[in-house]
Each structure stands twice: as C-alpha cells, then as structure tokens.
Amino acid sequence: MIAGLLEADEGSVAVVGEAITTGSTRGRAAIGLVPQDLAIYPDLNGEENLVFFGRLYGMGGDPLMGRVGEVLEVVGLADRKDDLVKEYSGGMKRRLNIGIGLLHRPRLLILDEPTVGVDPQSRNAILEAVESLSREGMAVLYTTHYMEEAERLCDRVAIIDEGVIQAEGTRRELVSLVGEKDRVAIEATGNLDAVADTLRAIEGVTDASATDHRIDVLVTDASSILPRLLTSVSEAGGSISGVEVQEPNLEAVFLHLTGKALRD
Amino acid sequence: MGSASRIAGKDLKLRMRDRSVFILGILAPLVLAYIFYLVFGPAATGQGLSLAYGAVDEDGSDISSAFLSVLENAESEGVLELQTFTGPTEAAAALDAGDIDAYFLLPAGLQQAVFTNQETTIDVVGDVDQPTSTQIAASFAEQFSSGVGASQAAVAATASIAGVPVTPQFISSLSADPAAAGMSFTLVDQTADTKQLDAPTYFAAGMAVFFLFFTVQFGVNGLLEEEREGTLARLMAAPITRSAVIAGKGILAFLLGVISMTVLIVATTLLMEANWGAPLGVALLVMAGVLSAVGIMGLVASVAKTPEGAGNLGSIIAVILGMLGGTFFPIASSGGILTSLTYLTPHAWFMRGLASLSSGAPWTAALPSVGAILIFALVTGTIAFISLRRRLTR
Numbered sequence: 290m291i292a293g294l295l296e297a298d299e300g301s302v303a304v305v306g307e308a309i310t311t312g313s314t315r316g317r318a319a320i321g322l323v324p325q326d327l328a329i330y331p332d333l334n335g336e337e338n339l340v341f342f343g344r345l346y347g348m349g350g351d352p353l354m355g356r357v358g359e360v361l362e363v364v365g366l367a368d369r370k371d372d373l374v375k376e377y378s379g380g381m382k383r384r385l386n387i388g389i390g391l392l393h394r395p396r397l398l399i400l401d402e403p404t405v406g407v408d409p410q411s412r413n414a415i416l417e418a419v420e421s422l423s424r425e426g427m428a429v430l431y432t433t434h435y436m437e438e439a440e441r442l443c444d445r446v447a448i449i450d451e452g453v454i455q456a457e458g459t460r461r462e463l464v465s466l467v468g469e470k471d472r473v474a475i476e477a478t479g480n481l482d483a484v485a486d487t488l489r490a491i492e493g494v495t496d497a498s499a500t501d502h503r504i505d506v507l508v509t510d511a512s513s514i515l516p517r518l519l520t521s522v523s524e525a526g527g528s529i530s531g532v533e534v535q536e537p538n539l540e541a542v543f544l545h546l547t548g549k550a551l552r553d
Numbered sequence: 554m555g556s557a558s559r560i561a562g563k564d565l566k567l568r569m570r571d572r573s574v575f576i577l578g579i580l581a582p583l584v585l586a587y588i589f590y591l592v593f594g595p596a597a598t599g600q601g602l603s604l605a606y607g608a609v610d611e612d613g614s615d616i617s618s619a620f621l622s623v624l625e626n627a628e629s630e631g632v633l634e635l636q637t638f639t640g641p642t643e644a645a646a647a648l649d650a651g652d653i654d655a656y657f658l659l660p661a662g663l664q665q666a667v668f669t670n671q672e673t674t675i676d677v678v679g680d681v682d683q684p685t686s687t688q689i690a691a692s693f694a695e696q697f698s699s700g701v702g703a704s705q706a707a708v709a710a711t712a713s714i715a716g717v718p719v720t721p722q723f724i725s726s727l728s729a730d731p732a733a734a735g736m737s738f739t740l741v742d743q744t745a746d747t748k749q750l751d752a753p754t755y756f757a758a759g760m761a762v763f764f765l766f767f768t769v770q771f772g773v774n775g776l777l778e779e780e781r782e783g784t785l786a787r788l789m790a791a792p793i794t795r796s797a798v799i800a801g802k803g804i805l806a807f808l809l810g811v812i813s814m815t816v817l818i819v820a821t822t823l824l825m826e827a828n829w830g831a832p833l834g835v836a837l838l839v840m841a842g843v844l845s846a847v848g849i850m851g852l853v854a855s856v857a858k859t860p861e862g863a864g865n866l867g868s869i870i871a872v873i874l875g876m877l878g879g880t881f882f883p884i885a886s887s888g889g890i891l892t893s894l895t896y897l898t899p900h901a902w903f904m905r906g907l908a909s910l911s912s913g914a915p916w917t918a919a920l921p922s923v924g925a926i927l928i929f930a931l932v933t934g935t936i937a938f939i940s941l942r943r944r945l946t947r
Contacts, residue, residue, distance in 0.1 A: 292790045296946075311795070311946050318792040326783035332567050341563045345556060345791040389787070 291430065292322045292399055304397050318346060321395030323387050325402045325432075331375035335366050335385050338374060339392055346393035356392060363418060364388040380411030387415060391422070398422060399430045404438065416441060436539040446539060450547045464537050470495055471511035475504045476531035477522055487525040491517060502530075511536065556793040560801025564775050565808060571771075578768035578813035583820055586760035589881075590753055590825060604633035604686050607644045607656030614664030620657070620675070620697050627693075641678075648678065654686035655679035657694060750904070750911050754828050757821035759880035761814055762842055762903050766871035768813045769846045770864060772806025773853075776941065777860040785945075795945040799938060803847055810843035830910025834919035838906045841923045844930035845899040849874075851937030855944065874898045899929045 290297045293309045293316070302309040307316030329338050339357045343349075348356065361367040364384035366377075374382060387403055400419065404412045419442055423429050433439055439446050440460060447457040456463055477484065481499035488497040488506055493514045495507040504522070508514050511534045522529055568574045608624060610617045621637070628635045636653060638644040644656040658676040666673035675694045679687025750758065776799065779785040788798050818835065821827040829835045850867050857863035877884065877891075878900020884891050895901035906922025 292786075294786055294789055311789075314792040314794060317790060320790065322787060322790040324783055324786050326786075328783045328787035330563070330567065330784065332570050333563070337566075341559065342787070342791065344559050345788070345793055347792070 291397075292320055293317045318393070319396040321390035321393065321398040323390035323398070323400045323403055325405065327382050327386050329374050329382060329385055329389065332373060334371050334373050335361065335377070336370040338385060339389060342389045343392050348393060356394075360388045360392050363391065365414060378408075379406060380408050383407050383411060384415065387418065395427070397428045397430060399432075401432050402434065403431075404433070404435065436543065439539055448539070448543050448546055450543075455546045456542070460539065463539065463542050465509075466542075470507040470509060470537065472535040472537075473506040473508060473511050473515065473518060474533040474535065475506065475518070475522060475527075475529060476502055476533075477504060477527040477529045478502060479525075479527040481527065484522050484525040484527040487521050488518060491521060494518075556791075556797040557800035557804055560788070560798060561804035561808065564772065564801065564805040568771055568805070568809065574768065574771050574809060577764060578771070578809060579816050579820075582760035582764035582813075582817055583824075585764075586756040586817075586821060587825060589756040589760070604689060605636075605653045606633055606686075606690055607636045607638050607647055607653040608659065609638045609641050609644050609656060610659045611640075611661040612659050612663040616664040616667055617659040620659060623697070624657075624693070645678070648680055651680070653680075654683040655690040657690065750908050751828060753821065753825035754907070754911050755883070755904075757817065757825055757827040758829070758904060758907050759875075761817040761821075762878075762900050763871070763875040763880040765810050765814060765842060766846045766850060766867065766874070769806040769810045769843065769850050770853075770867050772802055772804075772809050773847065773850045774860045774863050774867075775805065776802045777854055777857065777863055781860060789945065795942050796938075798945065799941050803851065803934075803938075806847045806850065807843055810846055811839065814839045814843065828911050830907065830912075830914070831916040831919075834910045834914075834916030835907070837916070837923045838903055838910070838919050838926070841926035841930065842899060842903045844934065845926050848930045848932070848934030848937055849899075851941065852933045855937050855940035874900055877901070879904055896925075899926045902926045902929075 291302050291304075291309060293302075293311055293313065296311050304316050305319045307313070307319065309316045309320070330341070333341065336357060339360060340353065343353045343357060358367070361370050364387060366381060366385055366388070369377065369381065374385060377385065383403060383406075387400070390398055390400070403419075404415055407415065416438065419429055419431065423442070429442070431439070431442055443460070445457065445459055446463060448455045448463070456466055458466065481502075481504055485497040485499040485504050485506075488494055488504065491514070493509050495509065497504055497506045504527075506518060508518070515532075515534065519529060519532065606624065608621055610621060624633070624635050627633050636647065638647065638656065641656075641658055644653070644658070647653050648656060656678055658678065660673065660676070663673055663675070665671070675698065677687065677691045677694050679690060776785070779788060785798070789795065818827075818829055818839070822829065849870065850863075853867045853870060854863045857866055875881065875898075877894055878898035879895055880900050884895055884901075902922040902925040906919040906926075909918040909922070910916070
C-alpha cells in the first residue's frame with residue numbers, strides 16, 4: 290500500500306506531500322522499493338537492469354549513466370556490471386535488487402526483508418549500506434524478521450502480527466510499553482547478599498539478587514542508573530571485576546505482545 | 554507511451570537473447586510450410602494439378618460422343634489432357650505406363666440402356682498412386698450420370714404426355730444433341746470463399762498466420778512472467794501507469810508478430826516462390842492479423858493464472874482457430890457449415906484477403922478482410938486490456 294501497489298483498506302499514504310494510490314504516479318517517484326523477492330531480470334546484465342529501471346523513473350543520458358556507476362560502486366558490483374545477472378551469486382543479486390531501489394535517490398526507501406537467504410558478508414554489506422543511507426538523510430522503511438537487524442538499524446519500530454500493528458515507537462518505548470526491564474549483571478566479590486540489599490534500596494532498581502560471584506540487578510533504565518549502581522557496590526564492600534548490561538530485545542517484546550514465536 | 558516503449562524495448566532485448574522466439578516465430582513456420590508444400594502441394598490446393606485421362610468409347614453413340622465432347626472441351630480449356638483408346642487393354646497399358654492418371658470406359662449399349670431406363674455404368678479406372686486425379690475423374694462421370702438421370706426423367710414425362718413409347722427415334726425428335734439436355738460441364742469462376750492460393754503461397758501464408766499466434770504469446774505472456782518473477786511489483790511501483798505496463802507488452806507482441814511475418818514473407822517469396830500479391834495490401838493484412846493475434850492472446854492471458862496456463866490455453870485456441878481458419882487445409886472450399894464457421898476466425902479472413910491479392914487484385918481488394926480482422930482485434934483487444942488492467946489494480 291505504501292508503495293502504491295495495493296489500494297488501502299482505510300486511511301491514506303502520503304510521501305513528500307503526494308498521495309500514494311494505485312492510480313497516482315507522482316508520489317511513487319519519491320519511493321524506492323526493494324521487494325522481498327528478487328525483482329531483477331536474469332537475462333540482462335547488472336548495468337542493463339539499472340539503466341532500464343532508471344529510465345522508468347525519468348532518468349536518462351549522462352546523469353543516468355553516472356548514477357548507475359555510483360550505485361554499482363555502492364552495492365559492490367562495478368566489476369561485474371557486464372555479466373548477466375543469472376551468473377551472479379545470491380548475495381550479488383540481493384545487492385543489485387537493493388541498488389535498483391536506490392538508483393533514483395528516493396526520499397523513502399522501502400526494504401522488504403532484504404537479507405533473507407544472504408551470506409554473512411553480503412548481509413553485513415547490506416546493513417552497512419542501509420545505515421549509510423540513513424545517515425545521509427534517506428528515510429528507510431525496513432521490514433524484517435531478524436530483530437537484531439531492527440535494533441541495529443531502526444529509530445522507530447512497528448511490530449506487526451497477522452497484518453495488524455501491535456505496537457509502534459522507539460525501541461525503548463516499545464520495551465517500556467510492555468514493562469520490560471534492563472538487566473545489569475555485576476561480577477564481584479565480597480558480601481554480595483549485603484550488596485544486593487543495598488542496591489534494592491536505590492530508586493530505579495526493581496530487584497537485585499546475589500549468586501556466587503554475581504549480582505543480577507533489574508533496573509528501569511540501565512544507562513542512567515549504572516554509575517550509581519557501581520558506586521553503591523563499592524561503598525557496600527564489593528569488589529567489581531566485570532559489568533554487563535542486558536537490555537530487553539525486541540524479540541522478547543514481540544513474544545510478550547503476541548504470545549507467539551516469530552512466523553511468516 | 555515512453556514508458557510502454559521502454560518496457561517493450563527491454564522485453565525485445567530479452568526475447569532476442571531467447572532463441573525460442575526465432576524457432577517458433579520463424580524457423581518452425583518456414584520449415585513446416587516447405588514440408589507441407591513438398592508433401593501436399595498441388596494435391597491439397599488443386600492448383601498446378603496435372604490431369605491426364607483416357608477414354609474408351611465402346612458404344613459409339615450420341616450419348617458417349619456427348620461425354621467425350623465435354624471432356625474435349627475441358628481439354629481445350631486446359632483443365633485436362635485426354636487420350637482416346639480403342640479398347641480397355643490399350644487404356645490399361647497406358648495407365649500402367651503412367652501416361653494417364655485414369656480412363657473412362659463407356660460400355661457398349663450405354664445409350665440403349667439410357668433410353669430404355671436400364672441400369673448402366675461408366676467405369677472409371679484410376680492409378681492407385683493418383684487418388685486425387687482419379688477422384689476428379691469419378692466426379693466427371695458422376696456429373697454426367699446425373700445429367701443422364703435428369704434427361705431420362707424428362708424424356709419419360711414427355712413420352713407420357715405424348716402417349717407414345719420411348720424409342721431412339723422419339724428421343725432424336727426431342728433433341729439431336731444429348732449434351733444440350735443438361736449433360737454438360739461448366740468451368741465455374743471461384744468466389745472469394747473458395748478461391749485458392751497457389752501451393753507455395755497457401756502453405757507459406759497458412760503456417761505464417763498459424764504460428765503468428767504462438768509468436769505473439771511471447772510478448773503478451775511476458776506480463777504473467779513478470780508477475781511470477783516478481784518484477785511486476787517493481788514495475789508497478791515505478792511512476793508509470795498500469796496501462797503503460799500492459800501497452801508495453803502489447804507493443805512487444807505486435808513487434809514480434811510483424812517481424813516474424815515479414816521475415817516469413819520475404820523468405821517464402823525467395824525460397825518457395827510464394828506469390829503474396831500487392832505489398833500494401835499484404836502489409837495491411839499482416840498488421841491487422843497481428844493485432845487480432847495480440848487481442849486474442851491478450852484475452853487468453855487475462856484469464857490465465859500462470860504463463861504456463863496461458864501457453865497451454867493459447868496453444869489450444871491457436872490450433873482450433875488455425876484448423877478452422879483453413880491454415881492447414883482449405884476448409885472454406887468444403888462448403889456447408891464449415892465454410893460459415895471459418896468466418897469466426899481471423900485466419901480465414903487473412904487467407905481470403907491474401908487469395909484476392911495473390912490473384913493479382915489491387916491492394917484495395919484486401920480491405921474487406923482487413924476490416925473483418927480488425928473487428929476481431931478491437932473486440933478481443935478491448936476486453937483483454939480492461940481485464941488485464943483490472944487484474945493489475947487488484
């Protein structure tokens with residue numbers, strides 16, 4: 290619907306002030322779509338694929354060829370641009386698939402699970418490219434089943450289950466929405482039970498429990514309270530050898546919201 | 554239109570890299586046309602057929618002479634070659650030697666049997682290797698027998714009214730020339746429905762228009778292939794209209810059809826000496842024919858779910874229309890309901906138009922056929938376009 294492929298059941302979509310519908314064309318020029326399935330022509334070479342789609346977006350002549358060269362560099366296919374796409378590896382096809390979406394410098398880039406079935410090197414290259422585009426000011430709508438990707442790339446996350454948005458916000462907002470706490474694991478020696486009692490009294494600490502050489506502390510916001518926690522451990526006679534902060538991840542949030550494992 | 558042209562250009566490049574379009578669009582029709590021409594050529598179309606007959610007149614009567622005179626008239630018109638023999642032995646020898654295709658044996662007592670309402674026969678003895686010529690000879694004899702039958706009835710009726718017996722003298726008093734009593738053959742100028750192309754042109758045109766429907770499928774079915782391959786979503790996400798996507802496929806189908814037909818026309822003219830007729834008329838026929846093929850195959854694509862489904866359904870329809878349209882056999886000449894049914898196919902209109910042009914008519918002679926074919930194109934193309942557009946918008 291956002292890309293104008295389907296009519297909206299309700300509501301409306303606008304990109305750079307232009308309504309997006311199946312019948313409109315102006316707004317779609319501001320969108321770059323990278324479908325989940327490869328949307329490239331195997332019997333054209335990499336450059337021909339880019340040139341064809343570039344022309345559909347109104348590009349032409351030297352500007353088009355210049356931009357094609359830039360995109361080939363970005364996706365790491367400059368040295369394979371003359372090879373037919375059917376001779377590319379899966380990762381190379383994925384990168385070309387993304388390159389086509391970038392070609393016309395869209396204001397909004399829609400990436401639909403771009404790393405599915407991709408080798409680790411290509412996956413990392415794709416994620417780095419997305420981060421780079423985001424830093425340059427391009428809005429990126431990234432759909433994924435990999436929560437670590439969403440956590441790494443996204444400023445805001447919407448969790449969708451069975452076609453319905455269950456929750457939407459920053460990662461922290463989502464976490465706080467469901468009451469998940471940060472976990473601070475402190476490796477230490479000393480009277481850890483007493484140290485745990487001291488920590489429980491600190492505002493923002495929900496719970497603290499001691500085991501052999503470790504204290505697990507549940508806090509509402511680890512980043513703000515961590516200095517005080519460490520100071521309190523020392524003041525209570527504990528000797529700190531290591532600290533690990535574990536923020537609740539989105540997968541935990543998803544499971545909390547839906548009560549189901551990831552699917553589809 | 555720019556976007557549609559770009560899509561068509563991209564698809565054309567892809568198809569040029571896919572050799573199957575050459576095989577199905579050019580090689581197959583060319584080879585098949587040539588093979589059909591070699592195997593069936595003159596016999597299937599009736600053109601260029603050499604009819605060599607013999608006749609043995611054992612009766613020597615007015616009726617047998619009338620029959621021979623009809624054959625001699627046909628010979629003078631260039632329809633056949635006739636040899637007369639004194640007896641069946643001599644005729645059989647000529648038949649065995651291959652000098653004649655068949656001979657007529659007019660038995661002694663033929664006229665007497667006719668006048669007295671007795672049963673009699675004219676034997677046609679043919680070469681087993683010349684079935685078409687023999688069949689035609691049998692037709693000559695049958696037509697003559699029909700004329701004799703009609704005369705017998707007329708003579709009997711007249712004699713009954715006059716109250717006299719039927720005798721040779723009475724017959725002679727009615728007509729000195731039995732042939733004038735209806736026992737004659739006439740050469741009929743064929744109408745457009747039954748007019749035949751010469752063999753090379755017939756098979757060249759038949760195969761070209763038959764395979765045309767397969768060729769345009771390469772273009773039309775591209776839409777379904779894009780849908781399956783996932784590239785359709787990217788096309789529709791681009792700032793172009795749905796109509797441009799459909800038009801792009803239509804343009805490619807039209808281009809492939811025109812290229813295929815043009816190559817076949819040139820090749821069959823050079824290789825098989827096909828006579829296609831006035832170039833402008835042929836060009837109009839080809840363009841109309843290609844448009845109708847695009848419309849019909851577009852309609853098939855609009856109801857199919859997959860490219861394979863469209864291919865199968867399209868093949869069935871192409872074969873049915875091709876057979877009915879007379880691209881393999883001149884069905885229109887058979888008469889009856891089959892002739893009427895051929896009007897339901899653009900193939901038949903194409904062949905009709907071409908038959909007119911090939912006989913030396915000016916390009917305007919093709920216009921009725923062009924108009925009929927364009928009606929097919931308009932109706933099927935409009936329905937296909939609306940249906941495909943609705944499909945892309947869902």
